[in-house]
Amino acid sequence: MVRPRKDRLVAFEPEVSYFKPRGIPMIELAEVCLTVDEREAIRLADQLGLSQEEAGRRMGVSRATFGRIIQRARRTVADALISGKAIRIDGGNYRIVMDSRRFQCAACSHQWEEPPGTGRPSACPLCSSEDFFRTVPRSLAPTRADAKRSDTQRRS
Numbered sequence: 001m002v003r004p005r006k007d008r009l010v011a012f013e014p015e016v017s018y019f020k021p022r023g024i025p026m027i028e029l030a031e032v033c034l035t036v037d038e039r040e041a042i043r044l045a046d047q048l049g050l051s052q053e054e055a056g057r058r059m060g061v062s063r064a065t066f067g068r069i070i071q072r073a074r075r076t077v078a079d080a081l082i083s084g085k086a087i088r089i090d091g092g093n094y095r096i097v098m099d100s101r102r103f104q105c106a107a108c109s110h111q112w113e114e115p116p117g118t119g120r121p122s123a124c125p126l127c128s129s130e131d132f133f134r135t136v137p138r139s140l141a142p143t144r145a146d147a148k149r150s151d152t153q154r155r156s
């Protein structure tokens with residue numbers, strides 16, 4: 001029995017879902033499909049320059065699984081570019097995660113979210129305490145292996 005695929009965490013739904021070579025009519029074009037999770041892997045690794053370890057953590061998969069996803073994505077894009085094919089972005093096993101920042105008040109334990117790019121909040125919206133901290137979703141939190149690796153690097 002095959003194990004079901006785990007959903008990959010994706011920051012947002014792609015705004016553009018189709019690319020085609022210029023000057024070739026659609027009727028004459030072959031097409032390849034890049035899944036939404038493969039597109040996210042390209043965004044994290046190639047656009048943002050994250051390591052496979054960090055990108056895998058953000059997508060909720062292991063480094064090895066992320067490596068397979070990014071390899072498949074790059075192969076698909078290369079095929080389209082070299083062979084003059086259209087790229088359709090669709091499907092895959094993924095779940096959209098909120099792309100927001102989460103905070104928790106140390107005084108009253110209130111939790112709230114702020115959109116990215118709005119600056120650091122000045123105080124808790126419930127009790128006005130300035131004693132609060134940022135939290136991360138469980139899927140993005142450092143693992144025990146990360147802590148051990150970090151500790152080992154400090155000793156070196």
